Amino acid sequence: MASRSRKSKSDYGSIYKGHEGQWSWMLHRITGVAIILFLFAHVIDTAAVGWGPNAYNRITAAYENPFVRLLELGLVIAVIYHSLNGLKITLIDFFPRLVKHIRPLSLAFTIFFVLLLIPVTWIMLGQTWDLIQK
Amino acid sequence: MATTTTPRTSDPVPPRRGSDTTLGRDRPLGGFELWTWLFMRISGLLLLVLAVGHTLIMHLPAGGVSRIDFGFVAVRWQSPFWRTWDWMLLMLALVHGINGLRNITLDYVRKPGVRFALNMGYYVIGFTLMVLGTVIVVTFDPTKWGPIAP
Numbered sequence: 001m002a003s004r005s006r007k008s009k010s011d012y013g014s015i016y017k018g019h020e021g022q023w024s025w026m027l028h029r030i031t032g033v034a035i036i037l038f039l040f041a042h043v044i045d046t047a048a049v050g051w052g053p054n055a056y057n058r059i060t061a062a063y064e065n066p067f068v069r070l071l072e073l074g075l076v077i078a079v080i081y082h083s084l085n086g087l088k089i090t091l092i093d094f095f096p097r098l099v100k101h102i103r104p105l106s107l108a109f110t111i112f113f114v115l116l117l118i119p120v121t122w123i124m125l126g127q128t129w130d131l132i133q134k
Numbered sequence: 135m136a137t138t139t140t141p142r143t144s145d146p147v148p149p150r151r152g153s154d155t156t157l158g159r160d161r162p163l164g165g166f167e168l169w170t171w172l173f174m175r176i177s178g179l180l181l182l183v184l185a186v187g188h189t190l191i192m193h194l195p196a197g198g199v200s201r202i203d204f205g206f207v208a209v210r211w212q213s214p215f216w217r218t219w220d221w222m223l224l225m226l227a228l229v230h231g232i233n234g235l236r237n238i239t240l241d242y243v244r245k246p247g248v249r250f251a252l253n254m255g256y257y258v259i260g261f262t263l264m265v266l267g268t269v270i271v272v273t274f275d276p277t278k279w280g281p282i283a284p
Contacts, residue, residue, distance in 0.1 A: 032231070057204055
Protein backbone atom coordinates (compact mmCIF):
# COMPACT_ATOMS: atom_id res chain seq x y z
CA MET A 1 0.00 0.00 0.00
CA ALA A 2 1.05 3.56 -0.65
CA SER A 3 2.59 5.32 2.31
CA ARG A 4 0.42 7.94 3.94
CA SER A 5 1.88 11.28 2.94
CA ARG A 6 -0.31 13.58 5.01
CA LYS A 7 -2.02 13.25 8.32
CA SER A 8 -5.74 12.76 8.43
CA LYS A 9 -7.60 15.80 9.73
CA SER A 10 -10.10 13.62 11.57
CA ASP A 11 -9.87 13.26 15.34
CA TYR A 12 -10.26 9.57 14.78
CA GLY A 13 -7.39 9.05 12.37
CA SER A 14 -8.00 6.92 9.35
CA ILE A 15 -10.77 4.37 9.74
CA TYR A 16 -8.40 1.43 9.97
CA LYS A 17 -4.63 1.50 10.06
CA GLY A 18 -3.82 -0.52 7.01
CA HIS A 19 -4.55 -4.11 7.98
CA GLU A 20 -5.92 -6.21 5.10
CA GLY A 21 -9.06 -6.53 7.20
CA GLN A 22 -10.10 -3.04 6.16
CA TRP A 23 -10.71 -4.30 2.62
CA SER A 24 -12.87 -7.20 3.71
CA TRP A 25 -14.73 -4.82 6.06
CA MET A 26 -15.36 -2.40 3.20
CA LEU A 27 -16.36 -5.16 0.75
CA HIS A 28 -18.69 -6.61 3.39
CA ARG A 29 -20.55 -3.31 3.57
CA ILE A 30 -20.65 -2.72 -0.18
CA THR A 31 -21.89 -6.25 -0.95
CA GLY A 32 -24.39 -6.05 1.92
CA VAL A 33 -25.93 -2.82 0.64
CA ALA A 34 -26.01 -4.16 -2.93
CA ILE A 35 -27.80 -7.32 -1.81
CA ILE A 36 -30.46 -5.58 0.29
CA LEU A 37 -31.18 -3.10 -2.53
CA PHE A 38 -31.66 -6.02 -4.92
CA LEU A 39 -33.80 -7.80 -2.32
CA PHE A 40 -36.21 -4.84 -2.21
CA ALA A 41 -36.74 -5.18 -5.97
CA HIS A 42 -36.77 -8.99 -5.84
CA VAL A 43 -39.56 -9.22 -3.24
CA ILE A 44 -41.69 -6.96 -5.44
CA ASP A 45 -40.98 -8.85 -8.69
CA THR A 46 -41.72 -12.18 -7.00
CA ALA A 47 -44.91 -10.78 -5.46
CA ALA A 48 -46.17 -10.34 -9.03
CA VAL A 49 -46.98 -14.10 -9.10
CA GLY A 50 -50.00 -13.15 -7.00
CA TRP A 51 -51.36 -11.23 -10.01
CA GLY A 52 -51.15 -14.19 -12.39
CA PRO A 53 -49.00 -15.49 -15.28
CA ASN A 54 -49.25 -12.38 -17.45
CA ALA A 55 -48.03 -10.03 -14.74
CA TYR A 56 -45.27 -12.35 -13.51
CA ASN A 57 -43.94 -13.37 -16.91
CA ARG A 58 -43.91 -9.76 -18.10
CA ILE A 59 -41.89 -8.67 -15.05
CA THR A 60 -39.39 -11.54 -15.11
CA ALA A 61 -38.81 -10.87 -18.83
CA ALA A 62 -36.82 -7.84 -17.63
CA TYR A 63 -34.10 -10.26 -16.48
CA GLU A 64 -33.69 -11.63 -20.04
CA ASN A 65 -31.06 -9.09 -21.02
CA PRO A 66 -27.27 -9.60 -21.26
CA PHE A 67 -26.49 -6.49 -19.23
CA VAL A 68 -28.88 -7.57 -16.48
CA ARG A 69 -27.20 -11.00 -16.59
CA LEU A 70 -23.87 -9.38 -15.75
CA LEU A 71 -25.52 -7.61 -12.82
CA GLU A 72 -26.93 -11.00 -11.83
CA LEU A 73 -23.40 -12.48 -11.86
CA GLY A 74 -22.32 -9.59 -9.63
CA LEU A 75 -25.21 -10.35 -7.29
CA VAL A 76 -24.27 -14.04 -6.98
CA ILE A 77 -20.63 -13.13 -6.34
CA ALA A 78 -21.75 -10.56 -3.74
CA VAL A 79 -23.90 -13.15 -1.95
CA ILE A 80 -21.04 -15.67 -1.88
CA TYR A 81 -18.52 -13.08 -0.67
CA HIS A 82 -20.82 -11.63 1.99
CA SER A 83 -21.69 -15.10 3.29
CA LEU A 84 -18.12 -16.35 3.49
CA ASN A 85 -16.82 -13.14 5.03
CA GLY A 86 -19.74 -13.11 7.46
CA LEU A 87 -18.89 -16.67 8.47
CA LYS A 88 -15.30 -15.57 9.09
CA ILE A 89 -16.50 -12.64 11.24
CA THR A 90 -18.84 -14.92 13.21
CA LEU A 91 -16.11 -17.51 13.84
CA ILE A 92 -13.71 -14.84 15.09
CA ASP A 93 -16.37 -13.23 17.29
CA PHE A 94 -17.46 -16.48 18.89
CA PHE A 95 -13.91 -17.84 19.18
CA PRO A 96 -11.74 -14.74 19.83
CA ARG A 97 -8.59 -16.84 20.09
CA LEU A 98 -8.78 -17.21 16.29
CA VAL A 99 -7.63 -13.58 16.07
CA LYS A 100 -4.09 -14.89 16.55
CA HIS A 101 -4.48 -16.74 13.25
CA ILE A 102 -6.35 -13.99 11.40
CA ARG A 103 -3.98 -13.88 8.41
CA PRO A 104 -3.94 -17.59 7.52
CA LEU A 105 -7.69 -17.73 8.25
CA SER A 106 -8.39 -14.81 5.92
CA LEU A 107 -6.10 -16.28 3.29
CA ALA A 108 -7.95 -19.61 3.48
CA PHE A 109 -11.31 -17.86 3.09
CA THR A 110 -10.02 -15.79 0.17
CA ILE A 111 -8.68 -18.86 -1.62
CA PHE A 112 -11.97 -20.69 -1.09
CA PHE A 113 -13.88 -17.65 -2.38
CA VAL A 114 -11.75 -17.42 -5.53
CA LEU A 115 -12.07 -21.16 -6.16
CA LEU A 116 -15.87 -20.84 -5.96
CA LEU A 117 -15.83 -17.81 -8.27
CA ILE A 118 -14.28 -19.75 -11.14
CA PRO A 119 -17.11 -22.26 -11.82
CA VAL A 120 -19.84 -19.72 -10.94
CA THR A 121 -18.46 -17.13 -13.35
CA TRP A 122 -17.89 -19.78 -16.05
CA ILE A 123 -21.47 -21.08 -15.81
CA MET A 124 -23.16 -17.68 -15.64
CA LEU A 125 -21.11 -16.14 -18.46
CA GLY A 126 -22.08 -19.24 -20.48
CA GLN A 127 -25.75 -18.51 -19.79
CA THR A 128 -25.23 -14.88 -20.79
CA TRP A 129 -23.53 -16.00 -24.00
CA ASP A 130 -26.46 -18.35 -24.78
CA LEU A 131 -28.83 -15.43 -24.29
CA ILE A 132 -26.85 -13.26 -26.72
CA GLN A 133 -26.87 -16.08 -29.31
CA LYS A 134 -30.66 -16.40 -29.18
CA MET B 135 -29.25 4.96 19.88
CA ALA B 136 -26.13 6.96 20.49
CA THR B 137 -26.27 10.28 18.75
CA THR B 138 -23.09 11.89 20.06
CA THR B 139 -19.46 10.91 19.75
CA THR B 140 -16.48 11.79 21.92
CA PRO B 141 -13.13 12.60 20.32
CA ARG B 142 -10.59 9.83 20.79
CA THR B 143 -7.59 10.84 22.87
CA SER B 144 -5.67 7.56 22.94
CA ASP B 145 -5.78 4.17 21.30
CA PRO B 146 -9.03 2.55 22.35
CA VAL B 147 -8.96 -0.63 24.38
CA PRO B 148 -12.14 -2.53 23.59
CA PRO B 149 -14.12 -3.02 26.79
CA ARG B 150 -14.98 -6.66 27.30
CA ARG B 151 -17.30 -8.33 29.70
CA GLY B 152 -16.61 -11.58 31.52
CA SER B 153 -13.23 -12.02 29.94
CA ASP B 154 -9.73 -10.99 30.95
CA THR B 155 -8.36 -11.32 27.46
CA THR B 156 -7.93 -8.40 25.11
CA LEU B 157 -8.21 -10.72 22.11
CA GLY B 158 -11.09 -10.37 19.71
CA ARG B 159 -13.15 -7.61 18.21
CA ASP B 160 -15.11 -4.90 19.95
CA ARG B 161 -18.73 -5.77 20.60
CA PRO B 162 -21.72 -4.09 22.23
CA LEU B 163 -21.75 -4.45 26.02
CA GLY B 164 -25.47 -5.06 26.39
CA GLY B 165 -29.00 -4.02 25.67
CA PHE B 166 -30.59 -3.68 22.24
CA GLU B 167 -27.29 -3.39 20.39
CA LEU B 168 -26.00 -6.64 21.87
CA TRP B 169 -29.16 -8.44 20.78
CA THR B 170 -28.94 -7.09 17.22
CA TRP B 171 -25.24 -8.02 17.23
CA LEU B 172 -26.15 -11.57 18.20
CA PHE B 173 -29.07 -11.65 15.75
CA MET B 174 -26.78 -10.67 12.86
CA ARG B 175 -24.52 -13.64 13.57
CA ILE B 176 -27.24 -16.23 14.18
CA SER B 177 -29.32 -15.12 11.18
CA GLY B 178 -26.10 -14.92 9.17
CA LEU B 179 -25.41 -18.59 9.84
CA LEU B 180 -28.97 -19.51 8.80
CA LEU B 181 -28.73 -17.30 5.71
CA LEU B 182 -25.49 -19.05 4.82
CA VAL B 183 -27.71 -22.06 4.04
CA LEU B 184 -30.93 -20.28 2.99
CA ALA B 185 -29.52 -17.46 0.85
CA VAL B 186 -26.50 -19.21 -0.66
CA GLY B 187 -28.61 -22.32 -1.29
CA HIS B 188 -31.35 -20.22 -2.92
CA THR B 189 -28.80 -18.39 -5.07
CA LEU B 190 -27.03 -21.53 -6.28
CA ILE B 191 -30.29 -23.45 -6.90
CA MET B 192 -31.92 -20.62 -8.83
CA HIS B 193 -29.02 -19.31 -10.91
CA LEU B 194 -26.65 -22.17 -11.72
CA PRO B 195 -28.66 -25.14 -13.12
CA ALA B 196 -29.07 -25.37 -16.91
CA GLY B 197 -31.25 -22.56 -18.21
CA GLY B 198 -30.38 -20.31 -15.26
CA VAL B 199 -33.05 -17.75 -14.45
CA SER B 200 -34.45 -18.11 -18.00
CA ARG B 201 -36.33 -21.21 -16.85
CA ILE B 202 -38.13 -19.27 -14.11
CA ASP B 203 -41.66 -18.25 -15.09
CA PHE B 204 -45.13 -18.50 -13.60
CA GLY B 205 -45.32 -22.27 -14.21
CA PHE B 206 -41.95 -22.78 -12.49
CA VAL B 207 -43.15 -20.95 -9.37
CA ALA B 208 -46.51 -22.79 -9.45
CA VAL B 209 -44.75 -26.18 -9.41
CA ARG B 210 -42.11 -25.13 -6.90
CA TRP B 211 -44.60 -23.70 -4.41
CA GLN B 212 -46.70 -26.88 -4.46
CA SER B 213 -44.13 -27.98 -1.90
CA PRO B 214 -44.57 -26.63 1.64
CA PHE B 215 -40.82 -27.15 2.04
CA TRP B 216 -39.96 -24.49 -0.56
CA ARG B 217 -42.69 -22.14 0.65
CA THR B 218 -41.24 -22.38 4.17
CA TRP B 219 -37.69 -21.97 2.88
CA ASP B 220 -38.64 -18.89 0.86
CA TRP B 221 -40.63 -17.35 3.70
CA MET B 222 -37.78 -17.83 6.20
CA LEU B 223 -35.36 -16.39 3.68
CA LEU B 224 -37.66 -13.40 3.14
CA MET B 225 -37.98 -12.59 6.83
CA LEU B 226 -34.39 -13.26 7.92
CA ALA B 227 -32.84 -11.50 4.93
CA LEU B 228 -35.03 -8.42 5.38
CA VAL B 229 -34.34 -8.07 9.12
CA HIS B 230 -30.62 -8.81 8.59
CA GLY B 231 -30.38 -6.34 5.70
CA ILE B 232 -32.42 -3.59 7.35
CA ASN B 233 -30.30 -3.87 10.49
CA GLY B 234 -27.19 -3.68 8.32
CA LEU B 235 -28.47 -0.46 6.76
CA ARG B 236 -29.22 0.86 10.26
CA ASN B 237 -25.66 0.06 11.40
CA ILE B 238 -24.13 1.76 8.39
CA THR B 239 -26.36 4.80 8.91
CA LEU B 240 -25.30 5.04 12.57
CA ASP B 241 -21.67 4.99 11.41
CA TYR B 242 -21.88 7.66 8.75
CA VAL B 243 -24.86 9.91 9.48
CA ARG B 244 -24.27 12.27 12.40
CA LYS B 245 -27.38 14.45 12.38
CA PRO B 246 -29.99 12.88 14.69
CA GLY B 247 -32.93 14.01 12.53
CA VAL B 248 -31.47 12.52 9.35
CA ARG B 249 -30.59 9.31 11.19
CA PHE B 250 -34.11 9.01 12.50
CA ALA B 251 -35.69 9.71 9.12
CA LEU B 252 -33.44 7.20 7.31
CA ASN B 253 -34.02 4.49 9.90
CA MET B 254 -37.76 5.01 9.83
CA GLY B 255 -37.62 4.79 6.04
CA TYR B 256 -35.81 1.42 6.28
CA TYR B 257 -38.34 0.12 8.81
CA VAL B 258 -41.31 1.15 6.69
CA ILE B 259 -39.85 -0.45 3.54
CA GLY B 260 -38.85 -3.58 5.46
CA PHE B 261 -42.21 -3.97 7.15
CA THR B 262 -44.14 -3.38 3.92
CA LEU B 263 -42.09 -5.99 2.05
CA MET B 264 -42.46 -8.52 4.89
CA VAL B 265 -46.23 -8.14 4.77
CA LEU B 266 -46.35 -8.25 0.95
CA GLY B 267 -44.03 -11.27 0.74
CA THR B 268 -45.82 -13.15 3.51
CA VAL B 269 -49.25 -12.59 1.96
CA ILE B 270 -48.02 -13.83 -1.43
CA VAL B 271 -46.14 -16.89 -0.09
CA VAL B 272 -49.08 -17.94 2.07
CA THR B 273 -52.01 -17.20 -0.26
CA PHE B 274 -50.53 -18.01 -3.70
CA ASP B 275 -52.87 -20.36 -5.55
CA PRO B 276 -51.91 -20.94 -9.21
CA THR B 277 -55.10 -22.91 -9.95
CA LYS B 278 -56.93 -19.57 -10.08
CA TRP B 279 -55.36 -19.24 -13.53
CA GLY B 280 -55.91 -22.82 -14.71
CA PRO B 281 -54.34 -26.22 -14.09
CA ILE B 282 -50.67 -26.52 -13.22
CA ALA B 283 -48.62 -27.83 -16.15
CA PRO B 284 -45.33 -29.23 -14.85
